[in-house]
Amino acid sequence: MRRATLAIVAFIVSSGLACAQSRPDLTGFWERRDVSGSGSFGGIDARIPKAVLVPAVQAAPAEPPPNAAPAGEAPHKAGEPYVVTTGRCGGGMPFMMGHSAAIDIVQTTEEILIIPEMPGTRHVYMDGRSHPPLNALEPSNVGHSTGRWEGDTLVVDTVGLVAGAGIPGGGRRSPETHLIERFRLVDGGKRMSVTFTWQDPKIYVKPHTYEYIYYKDPADTYALEEWCDSSDPLQRQSIVPPEQRR
């Protein structure tokens, strides 16, 4: 009897451990590093393939870059500070995943949180729920995300993003667009590969995919806060000279 009880307990424990151990632990602070440039990720981002857009989208104007001169204003002189048209704070998707600031991943059974240093935490539901119907989902800058494990890879599906651009490689997004991310630890957990695939037949001729590599920060890393105040005149100025405008 005692032997049978021990066998049952051992089975339960080993099953639990196998279940827990089969899911890599992404917990911690992760940051991109510019390993081939001056710190602005320009060298890395230049290698991202160009998105192949459907003709109608290709012809439509994208959002102006944040440092563009307002319509009707004369070009600014090099180095001249000027008020930009958007002084809004906050990043959201996909900006926060490409930012130089660390992202903090908190992993639990039911939900995984991806936390930037600014507002706009991503909630990735792991409890098997589906996305709400799009007509019941108010678009937001982080959308609605569900996740599942495929072996050692966390697969996250996101919809409900606010329409716009800002996707590396020149992509666009709408609330209907699906972003599929695949998170995978590499190099013994010191690095994390995330591939981003944007899918939307109304926007892309074929899915647009690129990869970022994140580096694990030390265990005692703590969160910083990227303060931003739209009332601060400095927040609405740029000293980017015109010739650097994209």
Place this chain on the structure above:
Amino acid sequence: MKLLAILFGALLAQTNTSGPDLSGFWELRFDSKNIPQASLAPKVTPKDIEAHREKDRMAIRWCNFLGVPRVMEESPLDIRQGRIETVIVAQAVSTARHIYTDGRGHVNPDIFDPTTNGNSIGRWEGDTFVVDTIGIAPDRGITSIPGGGYRTGDSHLTERYRLLNSGKQLSVTFTWEDPNVFAKPHTYEFRYYRAPKDTNARNWSCDPFDESRAKFLTESPAK
């Protein structure tokens, strides 16, 4: 038996059962708040109070990050207990609260850049999760404290989280200590109700350049 103990230990480490599981979405209701009047230090003047109120009005108007304690008045809050930290996420414009539970102390104030939520560490005392917060930015976000007073760079917040009613409710007592502001520690309680498991977080946007919103928030109503 020794092997079993080791296996159990490893399993517990994976699932973080160092205390009751507070994870979930938590809502405030009409009867959630129990806030006595704060006993303020004699040097706090009505002018100080009004200055903070005015600053808070501007913080709301400009969509600034809320910070503690205001962020704890958002509803629902998403609380998740991770392996090295517990996080509290609100839906309004606010950064997440990071409460480190891996035994670390506070970050050295000499190198910590104060934030709207401060630097928090947590520990379990029986079934109560005790959170200690310092390093709150004195001039950012909403600084007023329920019951009176305001936070400064010297403020020290202690919170005690405890599940009630078989986990359907969460009691949080907040105790503020700051000799610049309070004559004695100021304590109040919020009781949160557990939201359904299928609750989805919403990410409220706030547009500081929405002119009609700004007008509504800053102009006095017509008399």
